[in-house]
Amino acid sequence: MATYLDGLKKLGHRTGLILGLAGLLAACAEQDPALVGPREEVRIGPSKDAIIAEQAAQVAATPVRLPSVTQNANWTHRAGSASHLMPHAALSKTPAQVWSTRIGDGDSRRNRITAEPIIAGGLIYTMDSTSTVSATNTAGERIWSVDLTPSIERAAQGGGGGLAFGNDMVFATTGFGEVVALDPASGGEIWTQDLDAFGGAAPTYFDGRVYLAARDSIAWAINADSGRIDWQVIGTPSGSNLLGGPGVAVNDTMAVFPFPSAELVGTFRQGGVRLWNAAVLGSRKGTALGQISDIASDPVIAGETVYTANPSGRMVALDLRTGERRWTANIGAYGVPVVAGTALFAVSDDNKLTRLDRDTGAIAWQRELPFFTSDRDRRKRAIFAHYGPVLAGGQLWLASTDGLLRAFDPASGSLVQTLPIQGGAASAPAVAGGTLYVVSKRGQLLAFR
16 A cells, blocks of 8 residues: 555656646747847848859850860770860761661670770771670771670670770770780780779770779779780779779879779879879769769869769869869769860760869759650659760760760750761760761661761
C-alpha cells in the first residue's frame, strides 16, 4: 500500500510540473503586438537570381571575338591537338555530304564506338566498336584496316578506345587494355604496350611520348619510339568510370591527367613530377542527371588555365601552374569544351548548348537540345547524346544521336542549319582540309564539305 501511495504522490508531482509547463508555453504563445512603422527588406542589395541574370546579360552582350580561321590540314587528336585547345578550322558556311564509307562494326548492345576520327597526311583514321582501326583517303576509299583484338581474346568483346597521331605513327588504345603503335601507311604493328588495365581513353602524343590515363587511375608516359614506359603517376582508385574516358592534355611544360575518381593531376611533362592535385567534385542540386565520380570532359589547356567538368553539374577553371580554382560553374559537361576568344562553349549534362565567359564562368546563354528519345512518360529513360561542339567556318557544330548535324551561331546560340546523319552520330566531328568528318552509329564515316 505504501508503495502504491508513493507512486500516486510522484504522479501528482509530475502532473503539476506538466501543467505548469503547459501554462508557461501558453503564455509564450500569446502573440506580440504588431509594431508600427515601415517594413524594411532584410537582404541588402539585389537577390542572387538578379545578380546571375545581370551577369548573364553582361556576358551575352560581350562580343565573342572568335580566333582567326585556320587552314588546318591535320586533326591529330580528339579536339584537334594535344592540349585539346581546338582550332577555328576552315569550313564552308553551307557544307553538304560528299561521301560515306563503312569503317567496321557500329554500335551494339555490348559495344560502342568511342574513338573520334583523326586526320593526318591526307588520311582519316577511325576505330569501330570492336577495336578495328581503318585508314580512309579524302575520296572515301579505304586504304587499310587492322583488327587490334589480341589473338587470345578473339571471342571476347572489347569496346572503347581512342586514337592519336604523331612521330609518323598512329597510336590506338583499346578496350583490351593495350596501346598499339601502327604504321600510318600500311597499318602494320610497330609496338604494343600492355596496360594491365582497361585503356579506354584516347591517347595523347607530344614530343616523343604517348600520354594516357588508364581507367584504373594509373597515368602513363610511354616512349613513342620503343613503347617502353618512361614514367607513371598513381591516382586515387575509383569504383566507377565512364566508357572511353577523357584524354590527357599536354603542352610544352605540363601534362594534366584526368582520373575516374574526379581527381585532376598536374605534372611536369618531362619527368612526371607531380605539381598539384585538384578534385572536380560536387553536383548541381535538384537537377543533376548522374552521380558518377569521374571527369567527363577532357581537360583543355588554354594559356595558363585548365578547363574541365564532371558529369554531375560542375565545371571548373584551374590555374595551370598551381591547380588553384579560378571559378566554378554549376553545369556538368561531356566531351571537350571549345575555348574561343573570351568565350567557352560546351554541351551541358542536361543537354543544353552553353556559352560561358572563360574568365569568370558566368553563363551568357543556354539553348535546349533534344533530350529524351521518347515523349511518353513511361519511356523517358534514354536520352540523346550530342557530340561536340566543334568550331569551324564561324559556326559551332554538334553531331547528335537523333540523326542530325547542327550548326549554331556562336554569338547568339541560334540554330543556323541542320544536315542529316543516317543512323545518328557516334562521335564528335573532326575538321581538316576544309572537310568535316563524323562517324555514325552504323559504323559509317561521313564527309561534308
